[in-house]
Amino acid sequence: MGKRPTALVLYNWRGQWPMRRWEHQRIFAWKACFPGPVTVLNIGFPFNPAWITGLDPDLVVVDATALAARYTAVGLEGLRRAMDAVPARARRVAAPLDEFLGLQALRDVLAETRVDLLLTALEPALWDSVYPIGHRPYAMRRFLTAYVDDLLMRRASGDLAGRPIAVSYRAWETPAWLGEMGRLKREVGLRAEAWALARGHRADVAVDGQRRLAGEAWIRLLGASRAVVGVEGGSSLIDPAGELLARDIDPAGPEGWTPPASAVVLAPEAEIRAMSPRHLEAVATRTFQVLVEGDYSGVLEAGVHYQPVRRDLSDIDAALDRSLDPRHAQAMADRAYGEIVASGRYSWRAVVRDIADQVLA
Template sequence: MRNRPTALVLYNWRGQWPMRRWERQRIFAWKAHFPGRIVFFNVGFPFDPAWITALDPDLVLIDATALAARYAARGSNALERAVAAAPARARRIAAPLDEFLSLRRLREFLVEARIDLLLTALDPALWDSFYPVADRPYAIRRMLTAYIDEPLIRVARRASPDLARRPIAVSYRAWETPAWLGEMGVLKREVGLRAAAWARAGGHRADVAMDGEGRLAGDAWIRLLGASRAVVGVEGGSSLIDPAGDLALAEAAPLSGAGWTPPPSVIVATGSAEVRALSPRHLEAAVTRTFQVLVEGDYSGVLEAGTHYQPVGRDLSDIEAALDRSRDLAYAQAMVDRSYQEIVASGRYSWRTAVREITAQVLA
């Protein structure tokens, strides 16, 4: 291994601009913390594989956006050409975030591409069912969907750490709810509706927008959190698992539409079998010291109910009572300050720590 290794980050981006903050952060955080030269390569546009061969990288990191290319033959071919152009000696890392979709094709690619390390947000209890040991010639490491970086902390510092000085009682944003999220998609929408209803009933100011309305780009979401005493939410994930890739994402109807049922090949997961993980929003709320009212869950082992967030049952029957706790400023302030110290100030969940540990493992 060279004293100053070269890393190649493969991603695929031709869509929304500007990027969502956490997605941009995930792709480009390696620039600040990788101990060597780093090159970013967008496989979403035409390229000559000889460029990658000439670069001669020691490490190839395949981002979730590039792995999503498996949904279409054209995109899949581009990713395969890019990986094949790297030297055989290069270590290879894959970091998917959407393992509940086209899982079979993903597993095939991991073997074909000679992946050395798989970074996954999946609960370790699910690893063997998603990636059977007999078919797994690569190591697995748990990775969060996002980490904390200094730019995020700097933006958050503009907000008052004193919840009593914040003008908004509760905030939330939800994208359009696609059918392929299953019951988890229903929860993502319902928590927002219930939070808005709580605010109306109590005469509290809310900034809640559903179904993709009121979209916020760049740091606008962080500023909204910093102006809010509370935010509601649920773990990221899906209640449907699609090993064969039979779900037509572009044509999937909203769950609110009548008559939609998943194809027979799709697994309808419940409880502990669901794909669930900490969302970037939960770390952002910890950084901004915003009181989190969340559907109770594991949250990738980072957030603890009653310690870092106010838990709500899955049926949301107690969400109003949980939101009422945000009105107890002494209680809420103690919780957000504790969350900040244990999650943010500790540095355990920073991009600096994540990149250092991953690099040490794969380039050892």
């Protein structure tokens, strides 16, 4: 039997604790699912680069949090020190998120660190415009922002009819620089809350970044909710030069605010959009989803896995009313669970092993 491969996962975390569940899973799923020993290193704190060289991993995975180090000079230096210490023979995989922010810096980091495979949440139609083919020496693979872990597969709750909350939702303070996507993220929650109040139902909605839920708290809320609303993650702007990150912007989107000259304003059909982890978590808890219609990374199908709503939200009340039909709502939630979660097609175990086979072949 040949030697088992080894892997090193680099991440950068000095933020909130506990981590959001899906971020923790994205980082540590490699340790649970990779077919060999895995070491996980937080480069947000002092480390000795010689230790990375001595580890001599077969595969290095650069997590989205490590790539976000490009936003600051100190963070970028830490990432460079880590990647410079990686032995030349190691295969290198990078998995960025927020590919619309500081895009040129991200392109530079990918080239400088000699990435072999880029895992991207972007739909393939956008690859050539975001990562010009003449300047990308790496292969690309579509990658979801989250997958299903073994524990989440066992978190499916009981019948929808017995859940005490009619509709739930959480949104952070959506910045003006998300454009139309930012407006939708806020508005869909407010409209859902108004629907519940008008019908005398209980809602648990927050759109201002308050009442944040970390760890398992969000999963528990989903398990107590008959319905959840949402929209794809993403942005209506691309910021190549990183100017948006450097500006002091009112998250409420002050009237008259305009993006910097370097920013690219995207038409709705060209927006950067992807299924967010919360959509997959709703499927796993068998919660009825009322979502602004979209592609959802090719995973969720309108009318099959979720109740679609037009982008102008003109039919959101009617869509939420469908959550009150126990047979319709339960059938849709069960179908989504069976095809997406129970099938194992979107599990961390499957995708980690597949990526390992691809880059270590």
